[in-house]
Amino acid sequence: xxxxxxxxxxxxxxxxxxxxxxxxxxxxxxxxxxxxxxxxxxxxxxxxxxxxxxxxxxxxxxxxxxxxxxxxxxxxxxxxxxxxxxxxxxxxxxxxxxxxxxxxxxxxxxxxxxxxxxxxxxxxxxxxxxxxxxxxxxxxxxxxxxxxxxxxxxxxxxxxxxxxxxxxxxxxxxxxxxxxxxxxxxxxxxxxxxxxxxxxxxxxxxxxxxxxxxxxxxxxxxxxxxxxxxxxxxxxxxxxxxxxxxxxxxxxxxxxxxxxxxxxxxxxxxxxxxxxxxxxxxxxxxxxxxxxxxxxxxxxxxxxxxxxxxxxxxxxxxxxxxxxxxxxxxxxxxxxxxxxxxxxxxxxxxxxxxxxxxxxxxxxxxxxxxxxxxxxxxxxxxxxxxxxxxxxxxxxxxxxxxxxxxxxxxxxxxxxxxxxxxxxxxxxx
RNA sequence: GCGGAUAUAGCUCAGCAGGUAGAGCGUCAGAUUGUGGCUCUGAAUGUCACGGGUUCGAGCCCCGUUAUUCGCCCCA
Numbered sequence: 001x002x003x004x005x006x007x008x009x010x011x012x013x014x015x016x017x018x019x020x021x022x023x024x025x026x027x028x029x030x031x032x033x034x035x036x037x038x039x040x041x042x043x044x045x046x047x048x049x050x051x052x053x054x055x056x057x058x059x060x061x062x063x064x065x066x067x068x069x070x071x072x073x074x075x076x077x078x079x080x081x082x083x084x085x086x087x088x089x090x091x092x093x094x095x096x097x098x099x100x101x102x103x104x105x106x107x108x109x110x111x112x113x114x115x116x117x118x119x120x121x122x123x124x125x126x127x128x129x130x131x132x133x134x135x136x137x138x139x140x141x142x143x144x145x146x147x148x149x150x151x152x153x154x155x156x157x158x159x160x161x162x163x164x165x166x167x168x169x170x171x172x173x174x175x176x177x178x179x180x181x182x183x184x185x186x187x188x189x190x191x192x193x194x195x196x197x198x199x200x201x202x203x204x205x206x207x208x209x210x211x212x213x214x215x216x217x218x219x220x221x222x223x224x225x226x227x228x229x230x231x232x233x234x235x236x237x238x239x240x241x242x243x244x245x246x247x248x249x250x251x252x253x254x255x256x257x258x259x260x261x262x263x264x265x266x267x268x269x270x271x272x273x274x275x276x277x278x279x280x281x282x283x284x285x286x287x288x289x290x291x292x293x294x295x296x297x298x299x300x301x302x303x304x305x306x307x308x309x310x311x312x313x314x315x316x317x318x319x320x321x322x323x324x325x326x327x328x329x330x331x332x333x334x335x336x337x338x339x340x341x342x343x344x345x346x347x348x349x350x351x352x353x354x355x356x357x358x359x360x361x362x363x364x365x366x367x368x369x370x371x372x373x374x375x376x377x378x379x380x381x382x383x384x385x386x387x388x389x390x391x392x393x394x395x396x397x398x399x400x401x402x403x404x405x406x407x408x409x410x411x412x413x414x415x416x417x418x419x420x421x422x423x424x425x426x427x428x429x
Numbered sequence: 430g431c432g433g434a435u436a437u438a439g440c441u442c443a444g445c446a447g448g449u450a451g452a453g454c455g456u457c458a459g460a461u462u463g464u465g466g467c468u469c470u471g472a473a474u475g476u477c478a479c480g481g482g483u484u485c486g487a488g489c490c491c492c493g494u495u496a497u498u499c500g501c502c503c504c505a
Contacts, residue, residue: 004496059503063430078505107505112430114499123505190502206501254504265505276505303505335463366463374465383464399465 008111008119019311019322020122023151023304024104027124030147034139036102036126041082043106047074053081053290055257057197064109075108080258080283080299081290083127088292098130104304116271116306125280125301132284132296134234137262138242141235144266144278144300145244152320153310156277158245159265161252162232163200164224166260166285172223173199179217186213203251214251221250228261235262258283262298268310277310278302330357330416331373335366335385342389346409353413374399380416382407398423 005011012020031038047067054061054077066075076082083101086092092099104124111117126143128136141158148156163169176199180187186209187195191202200220205211221229239246246264254263263281271277280300287295314320330350332343343359350357358376360369366383373381381397388394388409396407396415405422407415 007496064503109504111503112501113497114501117504121505125505201503204503256504279505301505306505331465333464365458367465368458370465372465378465381464385463387463395464397464402465404464 006119008113008117010118010120018325019308020304022322023307023311024124026151027102027104027147027302030143030150031102031124031126034100034143034146036100036143039083039086039101039103040105041076041079041086041103044068044073044075045082045085047071049081049085049290050074050077053084053258053286054078058256060109060256064111066108066110076105077107077109078256079103079105079107079123079125079301080127080256080286083299084129084286084290084292084297087127087129088287088290093130093293093295096130098128098136100126100128102126116303116309118305122304123301124304125299127297127299129287129297130295134231134262135238137231137235137282137298138238140280140298140300141239141246141264142242142244144264144280144302147302148266148278148307151307151311152314153268153277153307155270155310156266156268157247159249159252159267160236160239160246161249161263162221162224162228162261163253163259163263163281164220164228164261168224168228169200169220169260172218172220175218175223176200176202180213183213186210198257200253203253219250231261254279254281258286258289260284264300266302268306270310270313271306276303277306326356328358328373328376328378329355330380330382330412331369331376331378332357332359333366333369333373333381333383334360334363335383335388337385337389343384346384346412350413355413355416380419382412384409 028038047065050065051061056062060077065077067073068075083103087099087101102125104122106120106122108120110119113119124147126140128140141160145158148154164172177195180191180195180199180202184192184195187202188205188207188210191205191207191210194201202210203214203217205214224232236246236248252263252265254265259281261282261284264279265276266278267275268277269275278300280298282296282298284296285294287293287297311320311322315322332346334340334343337343340359347357347359358378360372364372370381378399381399382394383397384394392409394407394409395404396412396419397404398419403423405415405419
């Protein structure tokens with residue numbers, strides 16, 4: 001048996017790489033337009049960072065981490081904790097009061113793979129650290145929205161909620177606990193555990209009986225104070241003004257402990273069980289939890305594989321095409337030269353001039369090389385054999401229409417330019 | 430961690446009452462002397478996922494393993 005890739009991982013072969021590049025490049029462009037700066041952090045961190053930053057009781061930390069060296073280190077399961085750690089460790093707060101950071105990176109979670117879920121997966125995301133102003137909430141949501149739209153992803157719904165502050169939530173959680181205690185027999189085993197540790201997450205249940213229970217459960221929003229409500233309403237009215245459509249979902253809770261105030265998810269209608277393509281929210285306490293001077297922050301992360309699934313489906317239905325890699329400019333056919341250093345010399349000078357070019361390395365026939373040039377979608381070909389070497393001249397052929405002009409081997413670059421010029425003129429006439 | 434489905438050439442798949450495999454696409458090579466795309470001709474490639482069992486005989490039946498996939502949990 002051959003060795004296979006580990007479960008939940010994938011190879012990106014050359015014929016597929018353009019898709020991923022498209023997503024990454026598009027995201028980068030939009031991040032840059034929003035004046036977010038890229039940050040990169042190590043692939044693994046001290047396990048303690050995630051335990052403190054994400055929360056011991058979360059699924060990610062309690063059962064999905066890839067840890068090694070006796071648990072000392074862990075492959076990063078998400079980026080936010082790492083970014084905050086780097087923000088603190090490099091004292092970025094001293095460089096500017098507001099840091100707008102973005103990342104594109106792979107993550108690791110030991111989950112059971114299924115559609116749109118892998119053990120090694122990629123996210124792009126942003127973190128804005130230093131502002132508690134609602135305007136940055138809007139900026140972050142608008143940024144996420146802009147990237148998806150720039151990518152050509154349109155079939156999604158933005159769901160918004162506010163989780164308030166810890167103090168507000170405390171009061172609410174007591175009420176919620178009381179409510180669920182009354183109905184404890186109906187609760188599932190996992191919900192019973194959550195009742196003790198994090199009752200908020202029961203709101204996230206998919207169990208039909210529990211959903212029924214939720215209808216009469218106390219609603220968090222009723223327990224929030226005016227400042228919190230105003231913050232949230234300001235976010236909503238700004239989004240209205242920006243023409244960004246959303247749905248408020250008071251049952252939207254997120255799986256990570258650090259969220260407060262605004263939270264959101266971008267849900268696709270076309271993805272199956274893993275419908276969230278992007279998620280995020282405000283986390284005003286995380287910086288302090290990780291040992292820094294308190295700083296409010298908000299961020300999001302988007303699943304690249306899930307976005308790719310959506311785009312691939314659109315491409316299949318011809319509603320979308322991925323950009324291709326730049327084509328080969330020139331293929332030099334070796335017509336029986338045993339010593340190919342002359343050709344390689346040519347290749348080198350052309351490549352140095354920015355021409356993407358290729359020749360034969362299999363000693364194949366002229367015909368085969370022409371076929372190869374055609375397969376590679378080369379713009380031009382030139383056949384070089386003994387006589388071309390002697391005369392220093394050859395015939396430059398344009399593959400799109402088969403036209404040829406004579407070219408000097410010493411100045412193929414110029415001849416290609418000349419070719420374009422001549423035919424442009426002809427087209428103009 | 431728990432359920433369901435699947436596992437035949439690089440890809441998509443066919444195969445049968447159980448008699449040691451086929452198509453299309455792709456790849457490669459040819460169709461007169463050093464020139465592609467269309468067409469035609471030909472070729473290569475499979476321990477039919479792995480291990481065991483039933484049988485005179487298994488890709489096809491049974492068991493196990495592994496992998497893939499969809500779902501539960503949770504998340505991007």
